[in-house]
Amino acid sequence: MEPFGKTLWPSPARDTEFRAKAPGREPMNKIFETPLYAYDRSPDQDTATPVRHKVIVVGAGPVGLSAAIDLAQQGVEVVVLDDNDKVSFGSRAICFSQRTLDIADRLGCGKPMAESGVQWEAGKVFFDDRKVYEFDLLPEKGFANPAFVNLQQYHLENILVDRVRALQAEGAPIEIRGRNKVEAIGTHDDHVKLEVETPEGPYNVEADWLIACDGAHSPTRRMLGLDFDGRVFEDNFLIADVVMEADFPTERWFWFDPPFNRGQSALLHKQPDNVWRIDLQLGWDIDKEREKRPENVIPRLKAMLGEDVVFELEWVSIYTFQCRRMERFRYGRVLFAGDSAHQVSPFGARGANSGIQDTDNLCWKLKLVIDGQAPELLLDSYSRERVQAADENIQNSTRSTDFITPKSEMSRLMRDAVLDLSEHYEFARPLVNSGRLSTPCTYEGSSLSSADALSGPDLTCPGAACPDAPLGDEFLLSKLAGKFTLLTIDADAPDRIEEDGVEATRLALSIKDDLTLELKRRYLGDATSAVYLIRPDQHVAARRDNFEENAFRQAMRRATGKE
Amino acid sequence: MADLILTPNFDSADDFYAQLLASHEGLGKDESDALNARLILVLANHIGDAEVLSQALKTATLPGD
Incomplete structure (x- = not known):
């Protein structure tokens, strides 16, 4: 089973990972190996009756930590439980949108994210052996934050944990408990009871509210026996973090049917610390164990990057993905956020971004409900609004996937026609879909909105x-x-x-x-x-x-x- | 709301048809298929109007299909 909250995106199966020794990159490996929130015995483990907390968050990934920081900043007492004690290994979610940075600003994390992330706004699209066009996201002026930054998920987790520590130093009611694995959940009308396993044995603890941010394979969802329906895409993608000194520009490069990965797609993106992220589509009928071996990965990468480029492989993973969501994101006192509630294909950076936006929607509502200033019903609007956002994300990422990996002869024919035309004519370029990048959802028709009474934009x-x-x-x-x-x-x-x-x-x-x-x-x-x-x-x-x-x-x- | 034109609208129907066939002359099946696909996209962009395009897609599905 995967660790809690570390599977935001792309949720690879752990057994398909390859960890490079990466000689000469001790500082980086130290990030992965040093416990960031080591297990520490809690007084809760020594009480005769379970201690009741206001909110427990399950999972210390970007979504869980964002939720906890948001609540603690509003003075809501919160405990984060995570079955691990380190940042996640490998870059995983790397592309953070302007909206996420705006939210991170409110959480006190926007500046370090924008400063340490790689900003980009341009991209190139290749088809076969030629560049068909270049694009610029044409960032309008007049925003505090850039359109996107690329930042490895482990760096973001570090930034968020630093923020938790700073809040603790100010006396905010927030705590992270490492190697605290939730083994059982009992739901009641007005609280939730958890059985938590630790290195020193199990203990029971309670919360008025539980927020499950424990990833695509959410144990919380499974323990509660809740649905998670959707469409499985029969495809495999190899993702690699490659360390190299390369003078490729800071752009998003996407290949359709390139010579080095015939019939498939490829993506190259720059991350901080000279780490480059490469995604290679492999197709369905492959031997995962074989494909992830360095002796098979390295020739592919050489074919892509050029024989002369010196690089080091830091992380390799193979994943398949699904587009699906829970029917509702609230079940009584349990709220689901991030990949535990919805999963999308990785094209468009809609996983971690939408998860953080979930918490942005949820936490102010939960605060009002906890303070008795709003009815519990307000929390159902969290489910409705974020289900709407999830459906929008699923639709966008499904369409991207259908373009990138045509499922029939005719869809491939039309796709190639679009790409061929896009090389010569601007009109075809809006049809090229290598991922529609994450934008915030407008909660159209929300029960919280009043009728528009301004002839405004x-x-x-x-x-x-x-x-x-x-x-x-x-x-x-x-x-x-x-x-x-x-x-x-x-x-x-x-x-x-x-x-x-x-x-x-x-x-x-x-x-x-x-x-x-x-x-x-x-x-x-x-x-x-x-x-x-x-x-x-x-x-x-x-x-x-x-x-x-x-x-x-x-x-x-x-x-x-x-x- | 714009309507899809379903009455004769060609300047010269026979000339267009001859040009269409001529553009496929000498092409293999795959090349012809690709040409048709590109042609659909070129024409669709020219139309642009989502409602007309939607009516066109429905019209291309013959009654009884």
Whole structure:
């Protein structure tokens, strides 16, 4: 069985991994070998009756740690249980989107991620032996964060654990327990009871709420006997982390049917520390054990990179993937987030990114429910909204997969026609699908949103994640974090309103100060004034052209599950 | 909402048909298939309108298929 929470993406089976000795890279191997949250006996293990915690998170991967940090920052007591005690081995989830960086900013981790990650915005697409086109993600200006950074999952886990330590130093109620493996779960109306195995034997512990972030093979899901349905793709991918001094540009390179991997696809992406990530499609009918051996991997890589390129193999894994989700992400007091709830193909960086976005959606709701300021029903909106996001991710990544690995003669014919045309004509390029990169889901039709009452841009309609905008030397999103905000643009409103215990504070802006006009373009469009009610997760709950008290009070009730 | 044109609309139907056949002349089955695939994409982009394209796809499925 796989360790908790370390299987975000691409969830390879452990037995197909190859660990290189990687001589001369001691610092890197040290990351993998030093326990980051070593087992330490907890007083909970010595009590006669189980200790009850507010929230227990199962799994210390990026999703579990993000959830725990988010809750602890809001003062919610949280314990993370993980059956391992180290960062995950191999790069795994490497590509983090702007939305994830925006969330990480709120969690106090955005800066180290952006600083240590490799920023990229350009890519090349190859077909057969030729380059068919180059693309630029054309990053619009006026965002605090880049479109994407590449960062090995183990680096992200390190950054998150550092943040946990910093919170602990400030006295925040957060704890990680390494080598604490959940063996049994008992669900009750108002709490969850766990049996946890440790190196010193088992103990029982309880929580008001349990968040299962224990990966695609989620033991929590299995122990509760819950469904996980979807489509299995009959294909194998070999992924390798290669250490090399190479002057390939910092771009995403994708090959369809290249000479070095005939009939299949390949992907090359740069990561920090001169580690390059290579994904090679292998097809279905292969001998996994044979394919992962260095003597078989290295010739493939040489054919791809060139005979003269000197490289070292750090990690090799073979994986197959599935696109599937749970029917619901909430079962009473148990909430599922990340790969435990939904799995997608890796094309598009929609695994870890969507998992972190799950926690962003969940934690403010859980905080309100725990504080008695919102009904438990609010948590069902977590399930509905993130099921919608999962379906969007599954649809996108399934379409990418169908393009990358055609399943019939006709789909291959059409795919090749698109690629051949794309070399000569711009019109065909939008059809090329080597992965539609992760963008945040707009919660269309959400029960938390109020009807749109502004003739403003679609970009910021109710349900949408707020796009960033420059405010002089600062940026908008950092001012919207973690609370309800009444954003007024050239409109009056009270400095704060309180509705049934929940407060919204005003952020007053004017387009007179909007030198780049991005605020106007993203939030006003043709309107001359606007008032937005923005949720703690920076999604729009309601908007109209002026502050109408009753409308906004009702919008706050809706946004907290009371209407 | 745009409608798919299902009445004769060619400037010169016979000329188009002759050109279509001529463009396949001398091609093997695979090359012809690829040409047809590219032609579909070129025409589809020219149409652009999602509703018309959707009607076209339905129309290409003959009644009784």
